[in-house]
Amino acid sequence: TGTSRPQRMLKAVQKNATKGDPQSVISAIDYYCRHKEWAMNVGDDKGLILDSVLMEVNPSTVLELGTYCGYSTVRIARLMSPGSKLITVEFNPAFAEVARQIIAYAGLQDKVTLVEGSSGDLIPKMKERFGIKYFDFVFLDHWKDSYAPDTKLLEDCGLLKKGTVLLADNVICPGAPEYLKYVRNSPRYESRYYKSNLEYTKAEDGLEKSVFLG
Numbered sequence: 001t002g003t004s005r006p007q008r009m010l011k012a013v014q015k016n017a018t019k020g021d022p023q024s025v026i027s028a029i030d031y032y033c034r035h036k037e038w039a040m041n042v043g044d045d046k047g048l049i050l051d052s053v054l055m056e057v058n059p060s061t062v063l064e065l066g067t068y069c070g071y072s073t074v075r076i077a078r079l080m081s082p083g084s085k086l087i088t089v090e091f092n093p094a095f096a097e098v099a100r101q102i103i104a105y106a107g108l109q110d111k112v113t114l115v116e117g118s119s120g121d122l123i124p125k126m127k128e129r130f131g132i133k134y135f136d137f138v139f140l141d142h143w144k145d146s147y148a149p150d151t152k153l154l155e156d157c158g159l160l161k162k163g164t165v166l167l168a169d170n171v172i173c174p175g176a177p178e179y180l181k182y183v184r185n186s187p188r189y190e191s192r193y194y195k196s197n198l199e200y201t202k203a204e205d206g207l208e209k210s211v212f213l214g
């Protein structure tokens with residue numbers, strides 16, 4: 001058996017990044033995934049768009065669906081103000097274990113709560129479990145066919161407020177057609193597509209930014 005791809009990514013971070021320096025963790029992962037082995041992090045190209053949308057919102061509460069190894073968790077948390085909270089949901093325990101270590105290596109564990117489970121089960125429990133009233137920012141990066149149902153679930157659970165920004169990864173590759181139809185046709189969202197590349201490749205992909213209008 002041996003190590004998994006996430007475990008090799010963690011080794012690369014421990015070898016090449018500086019403890020407590022989130023930017024060096026991001027650079028170490030991007031270098032590893034571009035030159036050694038591809039992995040499904042949002043990556044550096046789309047990461048710059050994520051950074052700028054995040055800074056524009058300056059959220060107090062963030063929900064991330066799909067932690068994977070914690071790359072986007074680190075990208076988001078490093079830009080969040082003191083006292084703000086990021087809840088990230090990961091379905092796969094092995095991914096969650098690596099992510100916890102990468103988030104801690106970056107020194108961002110105090111801002112981040114990593115929860116294991118499925119979005120469908122956890123979204124209805126956010127208020128009671130984490131004392132969340134609303135999310136100011138939601139990053140969707142989990143099962144692509146869950147983006148639309150989970151967005152409806154967030155609405156129904158009263159977790160979105162006027163101005164909440166949803167940012168969805170992979171709307172072109174692998175694609176989230178149902179989600180695009182939903183947010184682009186709904187009068188309750190103002191949507192915009194940011195064209196970019198699939199992480200570490202020349203293939204097209206992009207992020208869809210959708211503002212909830214209440």
Ligand SMILES: O=C(NCCCCCn1ccc2cnccc21)c1cc(-c2ccc(F)cc2)cc(O)c1O
Pocket residue numbers: 040041042065066067068089090091092117118119120141142143144146169170173174198199
């Ligand atoms: O599949 C992707 N991500 C999702 C992974 C599984 C999420 C499971 N999960 C996590 C939390 C959670 C909560 N509830 C339910 C389920 C949950 C993904 C794939 C590609 C990709 C792959 C091959 C290729 F050739 C091109 C592109 C690129 C990306 O950027 C991706 O994000």
Ligand SMILES: [Mg+2]
Pocket residue numbers: 040041042141169170
């Ligand atoms: Mg993705």
